[in-house]
Amino acid sequence: MAGAADPLATLLAACGRGDRQAFARLYRDSSAKLFGVALRILRRQDWAEEVLQDCYVSIWQHARDYHPGLSAPMTWMTSIVRNRCLDRLRKPRLEVSDSDAEMIDNAISDDPGPLADLERSKDAQALARCLRALEARQRQAIALAFYEGLSHAELASHLRQPLGTVKTWVRRGLLRLKACLAEAV
């Protein structure tokens, strides 16, 4: 969760009071990460730019709704961006590019490399540990859905599994993740 000293939280609070300079700093400090998130899901530069534009307008307008107690500022902003991206995706995209596939294979392997990335941020340590505790196929389905924005049908096609099987992996994986994170607290 957000430390009291998270500078983005301070900037968001200032945005909520209508401070435009704080908004410019917020953009400077968060836009590269959020643009990366949008590009990963949409895989189109023009769409990612449009979505990010809408999201920053929305962040400015709703900065007052941010509750520091519930999530870190970056998590809050990221979920705004992810939601817009997912709304934008109407057509199924079955292809996952080679570099993406490699990145995901790495992220879901038992080798600690990419997950170690995750562990550099303190609030993510428990999540990384709990992801590792999942069955590999559950972890893979969840990672593909989160990073690539794949729907159930797209997951089924990509993983060459029946739809019902993939849905079960996702559902059970999420349940186990929740239980594991609850223990970690």
Place this chain on the structure above:
Amino acid sequence: MRYRDKPGLLDRLAAEYALGTLRGPARARFRRWLEQDAALARRAEEWAARLGPLSHSVQAVRPPARLWRAIQTRLGGAPGSAGLWESLAFWRGLGLAASGAAASLLFVLVALGPGAPQPAPAPVVLRVPSDEMPATYLAVLSDPKTRKPMLVAAASRSSDQLWVKTLDPSINVPDRSLELWAVMPAGQPPKSLGMVGRGDKTMLPLHAVADKSLGDVPMLAVSLEPMGGSPTGAPTGPVMYSGPCVKVW
């Protein structure tokens, strides 16, 4: 709502909403539930917080500089210029503007007259189509910075059609829509009248004849919105042009 009786189902939907596997109509429906159910919204936020740290390992990519410029434009241009930053005050401040159509008419004349402090705009000659005579409701919308008239809207009192004439084609913005609003007397939210077309003339249907739909409206305004208009039903972008709406005869 029956879904409230099924906490397990709700939590699963909240999780799949945050993960992104909830899609299409189900996603839209779930979002409507979120808006009506604070406890459910909290569940979804908790799930977003659980999964959010996954984004830490996504590679950051610096967006092009045009993106920040576009955001600035959406929110009202460079610091110090009028726009959304002041537009809340604009929509709120209209109680004052509502006081007296006669004063408004005077304002129109002043705004169009040679006494305006900016470089004198070219005189506007209105040719109302003869079959639309007499035009009883008239609004001239101008740019607040240059005071140059940019649009004229007119409707005859017993007609439910509002004619909008664009005086300056440069008002069109690529990939954005200009939405025309009836600014209501104090305390009431603005009402959308429709999108200003990209050609020089647009006919917008009014929900009732002008005497009813425009009779109480002190002012019209145009805001910059995403393509197709405001997604919320209220203005979201900067106010670009505005002007009093008066009953001429």
